[in-house]
Amino acid sequence: MQTVEWWQNAVIYQIVPWSFLDTDGDGRGNLYGIIEKLDYISALGVDAIWLTPIYESPMDDLGYDITDMTDIDPVIGDLDVFDKLLALTHARGLRMVVDQVWGHTSDRHFWFLESRESRDNPKADWYVWADPKPDGSPPNNWLSAFNGASAWAWEPKREQYFLFHFLRSQPKLNWDNPEVVDAILQRAKFWLDRGVDGFRIDAPNFFIHDPELRDEPMRPEGSPHPDGIDPENPMAKMMFKYSFCRPEALDALNPIRELVNQYPDTVTLAEVTLCEDSIALSSEYVQGEGRSHLAYNSALLVEEPISATLMRRTLEKVDKYFTDGGNCWVVGNHDYGRLRSRWLGQDATGTPYPETFYHQAAAMLVTMPGALCLYQGDELGLTEARIPEDISVNQIQDPFGKALYPDVVGRDGSRTPMPWQATAVSAGFSTHEDTWLPIPDVHRSRAVDAQTQDPSSLLNTWRRLLHWRKHQPALMQGDCEILDTDEPVFAFIREAPQQRLLCIFNLSPDTAHFDLHEDWLPCITATGAKPAAKRNDGMLRLRGYGYFFGNLTPPTQLTSSSEPAEATAADASQSQSTAANEAEAHPNGAGAGAEADLLPVGHRSATASRQNKE
Secondary structure, rough: OOOOOOOOEEEEEEOOOHHOOOOOOOOOOOOHHHOOHHHHHHHHHHOEEEOOEEEEOOOOOOOOOOOOOEEEOOOOHHHHHHHHHHHHHHHHHOEEEEEEEOEEEEOOHHHHHHHOOOOOOOOOOOOEEEOOOOOOOOOOOOOOOOOOOEEEEOOOOOOOOOOOOOOOOOOEEOOOOOHHHHHHHHHHHHHHHHHOOOOOOOOOOOOOOOOOOOOOOEEOOOOOEEEEOOOOOOHHHOOOOOOOOOHHHHHHHHHHEEEOOOOOOOOOEEEEOEOOOHHHHHHHHHOOOOOOOOEOOOOOOOOOOOOOHHHHHHHHHHHHHHHOOEEEEEEOOOOOEHHHHHHHHEEEOOOOHHHHHHHHHHHHHHHHOEEEEEEOOHOOOOOOOOOOOOOOHHHHOOOOHHHHHHOOOOOOOOOOOOOOOOOHHHHHHHOOOOOOOOHHHHHHHHHHHHHOOOOOOOOHHHHHHHHHOOOOOOHHEEEEEOOEEEEEEEEEEEEEOOOOEEEEEOOOOEEEEEHHHHHHHHOOEOOOOHHHHHHOOOOOEEEOOOOEEEEEOOOHHHOOOOOOOOHHHHHHHHHHHHHHHHHOOOHHHOOOOOOOHOOOOOOEEOOOOOOOOO
């Protein structure tokens, strides 16, 4: 697959404005805070930023309850500040993707205030209304994903129930009404005309429901657990068949894509995480010309220790379903916790992953095929704030957590403010000591200023890898061949006409050996990425959680070149030397340091050899 669109293999940096930087001292972040830190974002080496909702909102759900889709919430700024932020983002060569919440509104939106008044007003059919059962109870057994109770709320003025999938204050829009779709398109056009580079589409698999309002069947005992939902959530006891995940929802994106296609180089990124099989379903949302460009899923949000078997199985499944590309990896975000908590946060023996593992995770994530969403603070290795140790019960802001605590603690743990300065008030996030969510003390040692001065820090590893990545044709536009390897080695080859890049990862704390297959020789060790491995001709010794990148003979040279093979492979790595030099000279430590070379080697030896793929 040869791709040329900017978004296909983009790294998109997700920002929660309330938690990024506060410049007016009210304890909440704002758009000026993002402007102030644009150089930090640019120095990371990402391609775009994604802003979670910035619109007028009562903030019942981090802005995902909107009262005006065409205005900025005054707490974080206004349209003039937004336009300035957009212009300065573009001036740095970055793109901007903004969140769009089209499945529901706030119950304080003018549309809903009118709709709830009667059954015959102009907005009467803009939301999903239904009569009660003869005994006055809700129309069916559908449950809210947030509170585990009925997804129906009674409105006495209409003597009907309205549907909500998340909070009661987030009534569901009726996507079967063409007027609603037209209104959504007008609001999408408003932001496209302002110059945004695309939309992250909130939960499109919730847009359409069963018009017959049939009960959800109960989940058979022993059946697979659905993706994207806590097992303790009562909703997980049901199959997802009628209330959402309807096949008709796929075609609901057609008018959106038709509009976006009128704006060259813009992108749509669909969130498809809460469903029976998120890889399979999310792939359907990017098939054909009338759906989303990209979709992210729960592929890496698994509650299982990392292993080569797990990663190979995941990558093979994504490759099977995303036949034309379009996958976007997510390992942390505002809904699903942090990268630091992925893969249970500990190995199969119950031992917490060492710092070396998170350096390797960065290397693995930037080389796997597809786009990547990098959540603010994950580049620092922030842990999730603990409830009630770091965030007391009375400080919980997330309505999901409030409703289900202590069975489900909610999402506040990954939403705490960014630590910019280790010793400053509120870690440099705000001059106010009382921030909207408290900042854990353990985050101070991982503040940006502390890590910038440490060449071997995780932040500088992310910077180095992201800048190095941009100079690798195989990563920016290449196919992926997944290699059959024994535990604990996970390996693949990324390939473009100009480059074949061998990527090898030891997913264990112990030393592993790997034989380079004779067909791969010569293999020129890649420069600029600082791998944690040593080599003796065709044998690699990978440190615990170590990794190796090597340039193989490019496809264009395999049969046509008259040069020696060693020279052609070396030529393929020339851009890496350039990348390394540029990264070393980059401001804010973008390419400084060699994290892996300073880290200890595992004490036991595990040997892994490649097996020829049948």
